[in-house]
Amino acid sequence: DSGVTQTPKHLITATGQRVTLRCSPRSGDLSVYWYQQSLDQGLQFLIQYYNGEERAKGNILERFSAQQFPDLHSELNLSSLELGDSALYFCASSVGEDRVSPLHFGNGTRLTVT
Amino acid sequence: AQSVAQPEDQVNVAEGNPLTVKCTYSVSGNPYLFWYVQYPNRGLQFLLKYITGDNLVKGSYGFEAEFNKSQTSFHLKKPSALVSDSALYFCAVRDWRLTGGGNKLTFGTGTQLKVEL
Numbered sequence: 001d002s003g004v005t006q007t008p009k010h011l012i013t014a015t016g017q018r019v020t021l022r023c024s025p026r027s028g029d030l031s032v033y034w035y036q037q038s039l040d041q042g043l044q045f046l047i048q049y050y051n052g053e054e055r056a057k058g059n060i061l062e063r064f065s066a067q068q069f070p071d072l073h074s075e076l077n078l079s080s081l082e083l084g085d086s087a088l089y090f091c092a093s094s095v096g097e098d099r100v101s102p103l104h105f106g107n108g109t110r111l112t113v114t
Numbered sequence: 115a116q117s118v119a120q121p122e123d124q125v126n127v128a129e130g131n132p133l134t135v136k137c138t139y140s141v142s143g144n145p146y147l148f149w150y151v152q153y154p155n156r157g158l159q160f161l162l163k164y165i166t167g168d169n170l171v172k173g174s175y176g177f178e179a180e181f182n183k184s185q186t187s188f189h190l191k192k193p194s195a196l197v198s199d200s201a202l203y204f205c206a207v208r209d210w211r212l213t214g215g216g217n218k219l220t221f222g223t224g225t226q227l228k229v230e231l
Contacts, residue, residue: 056216105157
């Protein structure tokens with residue numbers, strides 16, 4: 001068990017809808033990362049937060065947004081969903097922003113858009 | 115940008131035989147390299163990392179990795195494979211010079227390891 005908790009585990013929704021994915025990092029970790037995993041794109045970095053502040057942005061669509069709250073949990077909001085957004089979404093956390101600390105991953109949220 | 119490549123989509127090995135999963139990297143500056151394993155319907159689990167120092171890095175579950183600067187490689191190895199090692203393995207590099215001061219791990223495409231009896 002990595003200590004990173006993601007809810008829900010599965011989400012099935014229709015095109016055009018909006019969903020929120022939630023992540024609780026490991027106790028003591030200040031950095032949160034979001035990744036998308038799909039068969040055709042592999043593991044894609046979306047966004048990173050550190051202690052409530054956005055620090056790095058990857059291939060995140062404008063329809064997607066995220067935030068990290070004062071209690072350090074994070075939410076990823078996906079709106080105007082399309083079939084192509086179906087994927088496994090992972091949250092990861094690390095202690096800080098140093099180069100050496102590994103990321104610890106949650107078990108992911110599997111999103112299916114129908 | 116930092117990147118890693120995993121040239122093999124799948125590696126098959128018999129139980130008890132040594133295994134190698136290949137990874138090459140392309141970085142500017144010193145590399146910070148990681149290996150992760152993913153079991154079906156699970157998140158990625160950290161196996162080991164190379165930061166500096168010894169070229170042979172030991173990690174979890176009997177895995178080790180050999181860093182080779184001249185060949186820009188960081189291959190994952192295990193002396194004796196187990197059926198339970200069958201999983202998807204990812205090599206990753208730390209990309210820490212991002213606008214805004216942030217960082218991320220950039221992953222390879224993954225290698226499916228299949229260990230057979």
